[in-house]
Amino acid sequence: MSSAQAATAAIFSQRCSGVLLHLTSLPGPHGSGDLGAEAYHFVDWLVSAGQRLWQILPLSPVGPGNSPYHSPSTFAGNPLLVDLDELVKNGWLSAQEPPVFEVVRCDFERVAPYRMQRLREAWQGFLEHTQASDWAEFERFRLQQAHWLEGYAFFMALETRHGKPWTQWPAGLAQADPAALAAVGESMADELGFFSFIQWRFMVQWQRLRDYAHARGIAIVGDAPIFVAHHSADVWLNTDLFLLDPLGEPTVVAGVPPDYFSMTGQRWGNPLYRWDEMAKQGFAWWKDRLSHLLELVDVIRLDHFRGFESYWEIPATEPTAVAGCWRQGPGRALFDALAQARRQQGASGLLPIIAEDLGIITQAVTDLRQDCGFPGMRVMQFAFGDTPANPYLPHNFDVQTVAYTGTHDNDTTLGWWQTAGAGQRHIARAYLGPLADFEIHWAMMQSLSQSKANTVIFPLQDVLGLDGLHRMNTPGVAQGCWQWRFAWRQVGDTPARRLKDMAHAHGRNLLR
Numbered sequence: 001m002s003s004a005q006a007a008t009a010a011i012f013s014q015r016c017s018g019v020l021l022h023l024t025s026l027p028g029p030h031g032s033g034d035l036g037a038e039a040y041h042f043v044d045w046l047v048s049a050g051q052r053l054w055q056i057l058p059l060s061p062v063g064p065g066n067s068p069y070h071s072p073s074t075f076a077g078n079p080l081l082v083d084l085d086e087l088v089k090n091g092w093l094s095a096q097e098p099p100v101f102e103v104v105r106c107d108f109e110r111v112a113p114y115r116m117q118r119l120r121e122a123w124q125g126f127l128e129h130t131q132a133s134d135w136a137e138f139e140r141f142r143l144q145q146a147h148w149l150e151g152y153a154f155f156m157a158l159e160t161r162h163g164k165p166w167t168q169w170p171a172g173l174a175q176a177d178p179a180a181l182a183a184v185g186e187s188m189a190d191e192l193g194f195f196s197f198i199q200w201r202f203m204v205q206w207q208r209l210r211d212y213a214h215a216r217g218i219a220i221v222g223d224a225p226i227f228v229a230h231h232s233a234d235v236w237l238n239t240d241l242f243l244l245d246p247l248g249e250p251t252v253v254a255g256v257p258p259d260y261f262s263m264t265g266q267r268w269g270n271p272l273y274r275w276d277e278m279a280k281q282g283f284a285w286w287k288d289r290l291s292h293l294l295e296l297v298d299v300i301r302l303d304h305f306r307g308f309e310s311y312w313e314i315p316a317t318e319p320t321a322v323a324g325c326w327r328q329g330p331g332r333a334l335f336d337a338l339a340q341a342r343r344q345q346g347a348s349g350l351l352p353i354i355a356e357d358l359g360i361i362t363q364a365v366t367d368l369r370q371d372c373g374f375p376g377m378r379v380m381q382f383a384f385g386d387t388p389a390n391p392y393l394p395h396n397f398d399v400q401t402v403a404y405t406g407t408h409d410n411d412t413t414l415g416w417w418q419t420a421g422a423g424q425r426h427i428a429r430a431y432l433g434p435l436a437d438f439e440i441h442w443a444m445m446q447s448l449s450q451s452k453a454n455t456v457i458f459p460l461q462d463v464l465g466l467d468g469l470h471r472m473n474t475p476g477v478a479q480g481c482w483q484w485r486f487a488w489r490q491v492g493d494t495p496a497r498r499l500k501d502m503a504h505a506h507g508r509n510l511l512r
Helices: 003-013 037-048 084-089 108-129 132-144 146-162 178-185 189-215 275-280 284-293 332-344 363-372 413-419 422-432 440-450 494-505
Strands: 016-020 053-055 219-224 252-256 266-271 299-302 310-315 325-328 353-355 376-379 401-404 455-459
Touching: 016 494, 037 053, 037 189, 037 494, 053 455, 084 108, 084 189, 108 189, 132 146, 132 189, 146 178, 146 189, 146 284, 189 219, 219 284, 284 332, 332 363, 353 363, 353 376, 413 440, 422 440, 440 455, 440 494
Parallel strands: 016 053, 016 455, 053 219, 219 299, 299 353, 376 401, 401 455
Antiparallel strands: 252 266, 252 310, 310 325
16 A cells, blocks of 8 residues: 555544645745745655655646636636746746745736736747647647536637627537537637646646655545535536427526525525436536546545535525525445446445535435535534533544534634634533643634544644734635735744644554
8 A cells, every 4th residue: 555545544544634725825925825946845844754745635637716726617626736846947938036925825817917918928839839649649638638627628719709698608608518619719729728728837846746745654634625616617518418408508506504604595606407307417517527536636626515405496596595495415336336437437335425514414415425425514512501411522532523612713722722712612611621721722623633633724824823813714705815825934844843743642643
């Protein structure tokens, strides 16, 4: 068993720990984190901290509000993550001093246009200066990934040309009619090449980074949103798989009912699946999606697992999620089909999935998760408020648990502590001891690390003891999220040493 396979297996059978940090949050000179030198430095830092897992958010392109959970493609990689310095080294992009960007915030309004312009320059440089071997490699990539890449490239090229949602494109193109696409294909050849070129460099750079992590015993935990964006290549090319009206607009949309995060629930707005049609097709789209993602990551955090048992359906005309209703999801049939496909590809063991089972969870959801053999999630910020039987308290964890102080949707632990009510703080002090008043983040991390849970993962903000100003996302808030970045000057030597000591003390880095 390789070190990466061992780290992956640890989520299901051995004790380990890791850190949650999305790639855009890395330092770097080009305004946002990417697949360049700082990503490799972070892998080295994880090793020095005795960690075995690096959890990231979805790798897909960002959508409205810069959210990686509302992407134009569930298969494509985020163009903003492409390392521009590598393109310079390859001779396709001229070296120039980047603009001065903010260090601890990603200003997407400035960063995205700058990076896309530089990528266009690199594409032209590639066309003018490429070697025959590079061109052959590029063409092989386009051929190997054609099952998703061709449609994605057309989608992005048409979006660039028309600047409207796909339902408002000219007839034929809106229906992704092959004859209509062939008719415009020649005039769009340069754009199709450009968007394919971006994906080629993303995939090459990502696999290089992943290999580097594997060689050092670090496995990658990826993320798969349950739903996809309406304005996406996924829906445009597969309208028969979604609940849409004759014009392609959703009749019902996804979300969750009122809960801890929002009094009116969350109206995500994603179109809902026609699970009956997906089942008739043997869940082929899901098989392709899972297979593709597992070429990029080692383990998948499957977002909103609750929705696979039953999901909240909201009429598209409703402005909030209040007036929704529960509908039956695909349940075990989907995961049996995915497991069978995985076995046919030669993989053994359970599907490498973490079930994000937070929120309103019924016994049916728990039964589905357990029947599939997936570990569930526990977030300690939810633990203090009722009784000692609270399932988010570490003494109630079972072994098949992935435990967090908080996730990308939570406030940082210090931010949570600073805004928690007196009752919650009293319960937390009684549970965690005197350290809570001085280092609430380390007190909670230590409590999780001591628990029976096989896997614990800490957001880097909590490792660094940062307050709520460094929060990654606030559910239901459309603007100002996903921007957090860190600088190495915030890290210093102490956090890695403390993490390593804690992992060793609690038996979480025994393979090193």
